Amino acid sequence: MKALEAYAANMFAQTPFHLALMGVAAYMTHRSSTAPTPPSKDNEIVREAKPMERIFQVSGKVVGQMGSATKYMTWASAGCTAAVLLAREYPSELSTAVLQKLLPAGIGAAARIQPTPVVLAGYVLTVVGAGIRVACFRALDRFFTFQVTVKEGHQLCTRGPYSIVRHPSYTGWCIQSVGIALWSCCAGSWAREAGLLERPTGMAAACVFVGVQTYIWLCIVLRCGQEDAWLRKHFGKGWDEWARTVPYRLVPFVY
Numbered sequence: 261m262k263a264l265e266a267y268a269a270n271m272f273a274q275t276p277f278h279l280a281l282m283g284v285a286a287y288m289t290h291r292s293s294t295a296p297t298p299p300s301k302d303n304e305i306v307r308e309a310k311p312m313e314r315i316f317q318v319s320g321k322v323v324g325q326m327g328s329a330t331k332y333m334t335w336a337s338a339g340c341t342a343a344v345l346l347a348r349e350y351p352s353e354l355s356t357a358v359l360q361k362l363l364p365a366g367i368g369a370a371a372r373i374q375p376t377p378v379v380l381a382g383y384v385l386t387v388v389g390a391g392i393r394v395a396c397f398r399a400l401d402r403f404f405t406f407q408v409t410v411k412e413g414h415q416l417c418t419r420g421p422y423s424i425v426r427h428p429s430y431t432g433w434c435i436q437s438v439g440i441a442l443w444s445c446c447a448g449s450w451a452r453e454a455g456l457l458e459r460p461t462g463m464a465a466a467c468v469f470v471g472v473q474t475y476i477w478l479c480i481v482l483r484c485g486q487e488d489a490w491l492r493k494h495f496g497k498g499w500d501e502w503a504r505t506v507p508y509r510l511v512p513f514v515y
Contacts, residue, residue: 275345278375285383285443286338288390292436293330296397333469334440341450344370365455372453379449382442389436395421396429416495418502424512426503427487430480431510437473484509 344362347355348370359367375383399420421428445451445466456462488509492499509515 274374275349279342279345281375281380281383282338282341282443285386285390285439286334288387288394289334289436289440290331292390292393292397292432293328330437330440334444337444337450340454341373344373344450344454348373362450363454364459365453369453369455372448373450374448376446376448378446379443382439382444382446385435385439386443387439389432389434389439392421392432392435393429396432416491416498416502418506423506425508425510426506427480427484427509430484434477434480434510437476441469441473480510 340362343358347358347362356367359370363369399422400417421432425431443449445457447453451457451462457466488499488503492503495502
């Protein structure tokens with residue numbers, strides 16, 4: 261009995277921390293997945309020689325759509341997790357109904373939804389990755405867009421995250437996407453413990469997420485080369501000096 265009481269007390273102590281960390285992760289994902297500037301005009305978008313032009317046009321649209329989908333998916337997952345946590349901590353007829361609705365695997369699954377080490381790592385990676393992207397938004401200001409563009413008065417940005425790697429917003433996206441996958445789908449998460457990932461629709465959704473993210477990651481590698489070529493052509497010696505100071509594209513000492 262004492263062990264059960266200690267377990268319940270520990271779970272209650274975890275819940276506020278879990279809710280707070282999840283809320284921060286969801287908010288930061290929303291910020292980092294929302295374009296900080298209006299959509300680029302057609303005459304501002306950098307055109308690449310075919311066939312690469314088509315690839316980058318598609319990837320730009322996918323990134324924009326995926327940003328919106330990521331926001332909605334993250335808030336939905338966080339909202340369902342929060343509802344289960346609160347219903348678990350404050351038993352009532354309403355909370356029982358909530359648990360029955362959100363936990364197809366059974367109400368007992370509610371006890372397994374907790375900030376496991378993997379889930380915690382997911383939250384941290386999400387906040388770190390999103391934070392990097394938000395820092396890039398601030399460093400580039402009105403020049404940050406989801407597509408490679410040339411705007412009036414365009415300047416080479418070498419401050420903030422751009423003093424560490426040349427394409428930090430892409431680094432942030434990759435870190436953030438890994439984090440979201442960890443806290444949304446691994447043991448201890450609502451989707452996993454509710455049994456949603458064992459259903460065909462859940463498995464299909466997870467496969468689509470992984471597939472789209474893989475496509476984006478491949479496009480990121482290609483776009484790094486495209487953007488470097490354009491920046492070198494546009495800024496000349498300024499870019500050469502920056503590239504010597506910041507030799508890595510995405511990960512320091514790796515790539």
